[in-house]
Amino acid sequence: MSRLGIRRRPAVVLAAALAASVPAPGAVAGQEPLNFERYRAAVEPVFLADRGGWGPGRAPCVTCHAEQGTPLRLQRLRETADGEVYWSEEDSRRNFEVVSRLVTPGDPDGSRLLRKALTVPAGGAPFHVGGKFFESKSDPEWRAMADWVAAADPVERPAPPRLDFDFFRDCVQRMYLDKRPGDVECIHCHETGARGFARHIPEDRDFWNQEESRGNFAMTRRYVEPGEPMMSRLLTHPLHPAAGGDYFHGGPRRWDSTDDPEWQMLAAWVRGETPECVVGAEADTGGR
Structure with missing residues (x-):
């Protein structure tokens, strides 16, 4: 066996x-x-x-x-x-x-x-x-x-889309701090360790500065496949398995469906777009 x-x-x-x-x-x-x-x-x-x-x-x-x-x-x-x-x-x-x-x-x-x-x-x-x-x-x-x-002939492939850092800094990071009812924030588990893409924020601030955001961005990129939302663990790990998400996630399932406006926002960012920022409760009202 x-x-x-x-x-x-x-x-x-x-x-x-x-x-x-x-x-x-x-x-x-x-x-x-x-x-x-x-x-x-x-x-x-x-x-x-x-x-x-x-x-x-x-x-x-x-x-x-x-x-x-x-x-x-x-x-x-x-x-x-x-x-x-x-x-x-x-x-x-x-x-x-x-x-x-x-x-x-x-x-x-x-x-x-x-x-x-x-x-x-x-x-x-x-x-x-x-x-x-x-x-x-x-x-x-x-x-x-x-x-x-x-043994294969070389094949020229198009470059993957570029992930917008400013959008990550101003919007994606907000999601890491957002608490959905009954769940814990991403930062609760991901502020330390090898998977720490939402590092601890100093006590005298409530958000990351530019240098800290760059560090979070570098870590987050490990879990993103530019151009491929469903191959990006940032989007599949907290997604319910019935919707195509991973079978195991140590934390809560943030999205029950890929129709969730917040998930759609992240998918657009992964595809190289700069969508409207829709985080947490904003998802229920269509954003700003």
Whole structure:
């Protein structure tokens, strides 16, 4: 039994998939689009690989990424009568579409998917909620993903929209302080720690200054995917699961629906717009 609570495919399947990812002698990189069959054989097994237990940095990637509204939003696993977990081909194609948005074809080092779980000394991203799995680029799993990306033709993609800092400072931060009936404010839980995007306000003030707002903005950006509201944890974590939100949130559910005016305001900001500021009670009256 795996730590997912059900049996997984034998380790030999993963080993065979990784071996299949090694280019044939004489193969030329960068001569094809991102390949689905190669992705399914060499990359998806990485998402299922056991990391030694539960919790950040220890559970299989799918444990979090099939349950949370992150950019890497995987399909939930299916299970056979024998307790073996798997994705159908249709599931894998949906996963492929998501994963393809997180890589830069032809450029493994510039691909978000490959940098997130790689240690910083090895060239990885500074922050990954789930921890770091790969100590170096020599790791067989990392190489399997890198070879898949390197084999694809480079594709020029439009730059993501810019998040307006002034709007964040003057409006989004107000939401962090707003208390909805029966709930606690965002700042109640998020003023400290690794997820502290609403830092403590000094006793002699009731709002953040410019420098503090810049710090909050930098932290908040970790939970926002510019241009993609439903891939942004700032918008999906407090959203009710029935409306597409994450299955778990340690705090209250601030929005029951994506029709909530406050949620719509944040979604517009994530898309690069500068909407009317609608926070808390203002949402019931249509804002200012």
